[in-house]
Amino acid sequence: MNKLYYHPHSSAAASFIAAVAAGVHIEVEQIDFATKKTTSGADFFAINPKGNVPALVLNDGTVLNEGSAVLQYIADQVKLIRCRILCPLPQLT
Amino acid sequence: MTFQAPGTVAPENGTTQRYILQNVLNYLASEVASTLNVLCSEAELVDKEALKVKFVFKFEYLEKNILHNHQYLVDDKFSVADAYLYILLRAVPYVGVDLSAYPGLTAFSATVGALPAVVEAHAKMNADASST
Numbered sequence: 375m376n377k378l379y380y381h382p383h384s385s386a387a388a389s390f391i392a393a394v395a396a397g398v399h400i401e402v403e404q405i406d407f408a409t410k411k412t413t414s415g416a417d418f419f420a421i422n423p424k425g426n427v428p429a430l431v432l433n434d435g436t437v438l439n440e441g442s443a444v445l446q447y448i449a450d451q452v453k454l455i456r457c458r459i460l461c462p463l464p465q466l467t
Numbered sequence: 468m469t470f471q472a473p474g475t476v477a478p479e480n481g482t483t484q485r486y487i488l489q490n491v492l493n494y495l496a497s498e499v500a501s502t503l504n505v506l507c508s509e510a511e512l513v514d515k516e517a518l519k520v521k522f523v524f525k526f527e528y529l530e531k532n533i534l535h536n537h538q539y540l541v542d543d544k545f546s547v548a549d550a551y552l553y554i555l556l557r558a559v560p561y562v563g564v565d566l567s568a569y570p571g572l573t574a575f576s577a578t579v580g581a582l583p584a585v586v587e588a589h590a591k592m593n594a595d596a597s598s599t
Contacts (some may be wrong), residue, residue, distance in 0.1 A: 378599075382592040385500055390592055391550040393599040395584035396476045401598050413595070441500075442492040445547035449477030 376451075377401040378444070379412065379421065379429040386428035389444045398451045400430075474584070476547050484542045491533070491540050491548045499525050499555055506562040519564060530571040538578060545582065553579040 378393065378400050380386035384407075393400050403412050410418045410425055422429040422439050429439040430447060438444050478484035502522045505513055529552070533540055540548045556576050559566055566573055579585055591599065 375598075380592075385551065385554055387588075387592060388547070388550040388554040390599065391554070391585055391588040392476055392547045394588040394591065395545065395550065395582070396474050399599060402596060404595060440496075441551060442489065442496055445492065445551065446477055446489075449475075449547050450480065452475060 375399070375401045376433060377403065377431045379403055379405050379418065379431070380427045381405055381407060384427050385441055386444075388441065389428040389430070389448060392445050392448045396448055396452045398448055400448070476545065476550075478542055478544075478546070488541045488546055488548055492551065495548065495551050495555065499529075499552070503555060503558055503562065507558065515562075519562070522562075523564060523568075526566070526569050526572055530569050534571045534575055538575075545579070549575075549579050550585070553585070 378386075378389055380390055380402060381404055382390075390402065392398075393402075403414065405412050405418050405427060412418055412421070418429075419425050421431065422437055424439050426439055428441055428444045429437055430444045431437050432447075438447055477488055499522075502518060502525070506515055506518060506522065537543055539545050540552060553576060556566065556572060566576070588599075
């Protein structure tokens with residue numbers, strides 16, 4: 375599952391809002407600005423060398439760490455969900 | 468997989484409205500957020516009062532040119548850009564700028580803040596949720 379690192383008092387809160395508004399289910403974890411550790415104690419710089427939030431780690435390991443990209447990626451997961459449900463299955467010949 | 472009823476929060480890729488969204492996101496990041504970050508910082512190298520004058524010019528632009536007669540920033544529909552501006556506006560009082568001089572932005576903040584998804588998101592963030 376895609377994972378969003380954020381802090382509720384940062385601009386990354388917008389990415390959290392986007393996921394809820396879009397109905398996109400992602401794992402989330404807060405970071406501590408002072409220690410730059412995640413809630414579970416991991417070194418955040420090891421996850422995102424820029425140390426900023428939002429940081430969205432995709433299933434393939436790609437890290438998106440600019441808000442504009444994270445927001446649009448989250449928005450675009452909605453169409454994928456819809457397509458999985460509504461698109462016809464491929465014909466097997 | 469788990470999912471809730473999906474909502475559209477950005478125009479379709481490849482459409483003009485999507486480019487408009489990217490236009491607005493870039494502006495919010497490079498002009499509004501960046502200035503806010505400098506005003507929030509403890510750096511003394513910057514004349515913060517002079518910077519505040521430039522900062523509020525951006526509010527005038529947003530109010531008169533983007534939000535004028537529109538409830539949301541892009542295509543008259545809630546998008547991720549609205550979530551971004553809404554969050555940035557929450558930080559503005561902390562840098563000593565009074566948003567009451569901008570009724571359009573004030574109304575925008577109230578509108579977005581009252582959206583069920585935004586209320587739900589705040590509640591989940593406060594509860595330190597592990598997922599959305």
